[in-house]
Amino acid sequence: MRGEKEMLTENQQKEVINLCQDLIRIRSYSGQEEMLAAKLADTFKAMGFDEILTDDYGNVIGHMRGSKPGKVILFDGHMDTVPADESQWSKAPFEGIIEERRIYGRGASDMKGAISAMVCAAANYARSTKKDFAGDIYIAGVVYEECFEGIASRKVSEKVNPDYVVIGEASECNIKRGQRGRAEIVIETFGKSAHSSNPKAGINAVYSMTNLIDEIRKIKPVHHDFLGDGILELTDIKSSPYPGASVVPDYCRATFDRRLLVGETKESVLQPIKDIIARMEKDDPNFKAKVSYALGEEKCYTGTKIQGERFFPAWLYDEKEDFIQKTYEGLKSAGFQPEITHYSFCTNGSHYAGEANIKTLGFGPSKESLAHIVDEYIEIEQLLKATCGYYEIIKALLS
The missing domain is CATH 3.30.70.360 (Alpha-Beta Plaits)
Known part of the structure; x- marks a missing residue:
């Protein structure tokens, strides 16, 4: 594809890198996402989102409204991370250190890098179109995904009622059209x-x-x-x-x-x-x-209890589905060469696609294998590439 540096201005590159570092610096274990939720809400406001929504679980949602009615696209990124035993890390897990074009820290790949890219891509799209587009863009920072894949997302889909969902879990900027579920x-x-x-x-x-x-x-x-x-x-x-x-x-x-x-x-x-x-x-x-x-x-940071049976359904869409092909062609026309495959792990897609039958795909920066590891990191090139990719997905699905 064309170099990410050619597709993003210098300021846009700095914006997403700095945001990723800022999010990593906030410890946000499951049930302790309140500081990250507050940071996301402040970021939505600073970047010109039209509306900021929250719910009983503590999910925070930014809404960018187009000038005309159209399709609704939701980008889903979970705010919580698994814990980090700092004694085992060679890099501080909550400082967002950059070395050799990598940003290190707990949640860098799973999935604060993706959240940063989603937020910046939506803001870039709104700026470039001056919000003269048909449809609505939502970015959701979701709680408790690490423990309850899809449970907290139920409240998000109730509020947003999306036509399309993009799961931001790591895919190396390939398109995921399904996953096995988990029980x-x-x-x-x-x-x-x-x-x-x-x-x-x-x-x-x-x-x-x-x-x-x-x-x-x-x-x-x-x-x-x-x-x-x-x-x-x-x-x-x-x-x-x-x-x-x-x-x-x-x-x-x-x-x-x-x-x-x-x-x-x-x-x-x-x-x-x-x-x-x-x-x-x-x-x-x-x-x-x-x-x-x-x-x-479990108890959410809001005090509300989140509960449910641990049964998170599988989901799968045909490669020839219209929204999959639109996404593929949109990315390809921008110089991407994405594969169309599936996740090997469970995601919030278990609710959106598996329960609610909402058209869902996965697309995110970094490698699946970097989640949950000691010295977790995200490559800056992947972060920039995903920011460009999310922009192209918005363009393709809202056209």
Whole structure:
């Protein structure tokens, strides 16, 4: 593509780099995004956004209004980050240090770089058109994505009612047209306590669990030719009482991570496990178990509780969908060479596309592999490229 420096003025380059550094300098772990939300609101105001919206969860949304009615495009970027153990970092994680054309810090790639690029691209578009365009542009800084993919976004889509959503998760400026979803499945087995010197008087819930796990591992994973396998993987296990000094455990709980494919429902995902439990209960009157989805509940910085089942659907659009092709052609005409592929992880698209059936694609700076790592960084060239890319996406989808 044409060099990003040729597509952005020197001031526009400085603007997005400085904003990215400023956002990195604000620690914004899940549930602690208030300072970043305030910074975003101030930035929206300074950059000429027409309206600033907030909701009970603390999502902050900037609205740039065109002079004529038209389509509504929403750019989604989550404000929260995973924690950083500063003792392991060679670069300070909250200083936005620049070295060798990289900006270092927690959230640089996941995803304060993308938020910075979105905000600046919308402002650049409004300036270049003098807001004489048809439609509306919204930029959403969303809370609690790291824990609840898509849950907080429900309030955003209610407020905005977008025609299109662009997820800003890292894609190296390629177009993502889908993702596998994610579910946390809880398996519980129930036994009977007894002194461990007389185990026959009890029913060991851990033995029941190990037998059940052996059967679950025989389930053949579902498969999708584009998205891959619907993985089911054990992630933790715990018995009770714990520690169980001289006590046969009467309870055991295990959690499985399940990667979801398009078309799968809450019922269809659990059914194979329910069938196994029913068979094992029939064969052994002492065997008792149940399966369900994990329930999550956290408190937002506003004080509002955010809660829900940990079931975040998959989504996928055909490569030939009109909005995918418009985006592809718009980027290509500007000199980009984007691939059209899918995310390997779960995003807020689980709500927009998976639940609400809103036309959604992914496009963001940096590599997926840089999220959550020690010494996380974003390359400045990727940041500038995404700023140009978001501008072209706005132009393509609002034309």
